[in-house]
Amino acid sequence: MTRLAAHSRYPVRLSLNDTPVEAEAEPRMLLSDFLRHRIGATGTHVGCEHGVCGACTVIVDGMLTRSCLTLAAQVDGCEVQTVEGLAPSPDRLGILQQAFRRNHALQCGFCTAGILMSLDHYLRRNPSPREADIRDLLSGHLCRCTGYTPIIKAALEAAAELAATTEEKSDA
C-alpha cells in the first residue's frame, strides 16, 4: 500500500510520447495540470474540467482518457501519449494532421488536440471507418466553432490515405 499525504508533493514518473519524464505533484493534481504546468506540455488543452468537452483527451496505456478526470498519481509508471507525439518530426505534420489542415477542420483549435487523440487512437484500430462511426466517436468532443462537418471529412480522408499507405507497405 502506498499512501500519499494531501499537502505533500511526490515524484510522478511516466513515459510521455516515448520519452521518460518526471516531476512532482500533490495527490490532488489532475493529469491535465501535471502535463501543462509541471511538464510544460501545453498541447493538451483544458476546457470544462468535468469530462464533458473532451479537449483534454490523451491516451494512457492505450486507453483514451480524459486527463481532467485522472490524477497524476494514478498514471505513475504509465505510458501517456499526447498531441505533441503525433507529428513525425518538428517540421512535418502526420497524415491526420495534414487532413485537418487541408479540410479546415479547425478554426480556433481549442478542441483539436483532444479530437486528434481520439481519431488517432480510433483509426489505428479501425482502418476503414464508416461516417457513422466517426460521428459516434466525435460525440465525446465539443467543438464550439461547430466545425464537425470538416472534421468528419478530414477523418475519412485520413483513413483512406492511411489505408493506401498500409497497402503500399504490404506490397513492398
Add this chain to the structure above:
Amino acid sequence: MKPAAFDYIRAEAVDEVLEGLSKEGGNARVLAGGQSLMAMLNMRLARPKVLIDIMRLTELSRIEDRAGAVTIGAGVRQATLLAWPELTRTLPLLALALPWVGHVQTRSRGTICGSLAHADPSAELPLLLVALGGEVHLRSTRRRRRVSASEFFVGMMATARAEDELIEAVSFPAHNGGRCAFREVARRHGDFAIVACAAVATPTGVRLTVGGVADVPMARDWPCLDGSALDDALNGFAHELDARDDVHATARYRRDLVRIIGRDLIGEVLQ
C-alpha cells in the same frame, strides 16, 4: 474546478481497501475509473479526506460466467465488458445498452461498479441492474452481503452501501437468448438520458424499467398486454414515476416518452 486536498492511497490488496474504509468511514471514497467521482471532486460536490485507488488490484478485474450469473468485479471497465466475447450471448440487454453509457472516451476508463456506486438517476447501468434483477456484492471488514438491485438504489445518488463497504462486484443473471430491447432519448448520444427504457421478456409477460424520470430506476412487471390495456398500464406507470420539469425536459414530455418508448419496446419484445 480543482479537487480539494485529499490523501491518496494506492491499494495493493483488497484487505487494505476494507481496512481503509473501516478506519476512515465517510471520509474515504473508493476511486476506480474516476469518470463520475473525479467530476464530483473537481466541482467539489464531494470532498473526501482520503481516496482509495483500487485499480491496481487484479483480483477485482475479473468477469466470471458461472451458475447462471455473470459476475463483474469492481475494476472491470465498461469498454472491457463491451468487448467481452460472451456478452451478446449471456447478457444481450447489456450488449444493446452499453454503447449508450457515456462516450468511447469515458467507457475506456469508467467501470461498471463505479457507475452503480454513483447511482445517477439518469445513468444506464443502474437501470440495467434493476431490469435484470441483479445483485450488488458488498464487503467490509465486518461482513459480506449481497443486496438486490431494487433495494440497492434508495434515492438520487444514494445507495444501500454502508460507509465502510466496498462494492466488490456486481452480478447480472444471465438471460441467454432472452428477448430484450433498449432505447434512450438524450440531447446528444452519450449524454445522460432524459428517458431511458429497457424491456425484458419474463416467464409471465414483460418487465419495463425506466430511468431518468424518478429518483431511482423503476420497474413494472406485466402479463402480455396489448391494445388499450397496454396503453392504460403505461399511462398509469408514467404518472406513478412522478416526473418533474427540469432544464432538459418537461414532466409531460418525459411521460410521453415513457408511453411511446414503452409501447414500442414491449411490442418488440412480445412480438
